[in-house]
Amino acid sequence: MSHLDALPPWAAILVAVFVLAGALLAFIGSLGLLRLKNFYQRVHAPTLGTTLGTFCMLAGSITCFSVLEGRPIFNEILIGVFLTVTTPITLMLLVRAALYRDREEGSDYVPRAPKHE
Amino acid sequence: MSHDLLAAAILLAQVLLLLGMGFSLVRMIRGPRAQDRVVALDALYVNAMILLLTIGIRTGSVLYVEAGLVIALLGFASTMALAKFLMRGEVIE
Numbered sequence: 001m002s003h004l005d006a007l008p009p010w011a012a013i014l015v016a017v018f019v020l021a022g023a024l025l026a027f028i029g030s031l032g033l034l035r036l037k038n039f040y041q042r043v044h045a046p047t048l049g050t051t052l053g054t055f056c057m058l059a060g061s062i063t064c065f066s067v068l069e070g071r072p073i074f075n076e077i078l079i080g081v082f083l084t085v086t087t088p089i090t091l092m093l094l095v096r097a098a099l100y101r102d103r104e105e106g107s108d109y110v111p112r113a114p115k116h117e
Numbered sequence: 118m119s120h121d122l123l124a125a126a127i128l129l130a131q132v133l134l135l136l137g138m139g140f141s142l143v144r145m146i147r148g149p150r151a152q153d154r155v156v157a158l159d160a161l162y163v164n165a166m167i168l169l170l171t172i173g174i175r176t177g178s179v180l181y182v183e184a185g186l187v188i189a190l191l192g193f194a195s196t197m198a199l200a201k202f203l204m205r206g207e208v209i210e
Binding site for chain 2: 004009064101
């Protein structure tokens with residue numbers, strides 16, 4: 001813990017709050033993935049950790065390394081941008097695949113395909 | 118005092134993230150259908166990436182951020198390929 005002692009108290013508390021918030025959000029997202037009833041509800045839960053949880057953790061990381069090195073460090077922004085772009089794409093593809101599979105099976109749970117398709 | 122707080126917060130965060138990974142793993146094993154397992158895989162790699170970031174803060178090495186970026190990239194590619202597979206039955210047509 002030698003390098004963390006170099007942090008001033010305000011930065012240490014800020015990093016602690018960010019890290020805890022991020023981990024808590026990711027935890028709640030995974031809990032939702034476990035507890036919710038069906039697939040179309042479940043697919044929403046982990047995005048809580050993907051967006052807000054990751055952003056809190058990245059903010060904590062940026063604060064920690066910027067204060068430690070004495071200059072702004074923005075490597076972490078790359079992860080944030082990448083996740084923001086990719087998460088909707090994967091989830092949309094996945095839900096379309098699930099809808100297609102459910103319709104193929106004639107499941108009563110999903111609405112029928114519109115006529116013109 | 119504030120540094121003890123930070124160390125405790127990081128430890129608690131790591132425990133929470135490991136629990137989250139465990140929940141995703143349970144869903145991946147139990148998931149009634151294939152799409153549930155793919156969503157669980159997605160959640161699992163995001164949790165692993167956040168866990169790597171906390172390890173990076175604890176050890177003070179920026180390299181863990183690059184490792185997290187690689188995990189995010191590969192996880193996106195694998196989830197994409199699996200979703201495509203569920204849709205059509207093959208990845209590359």
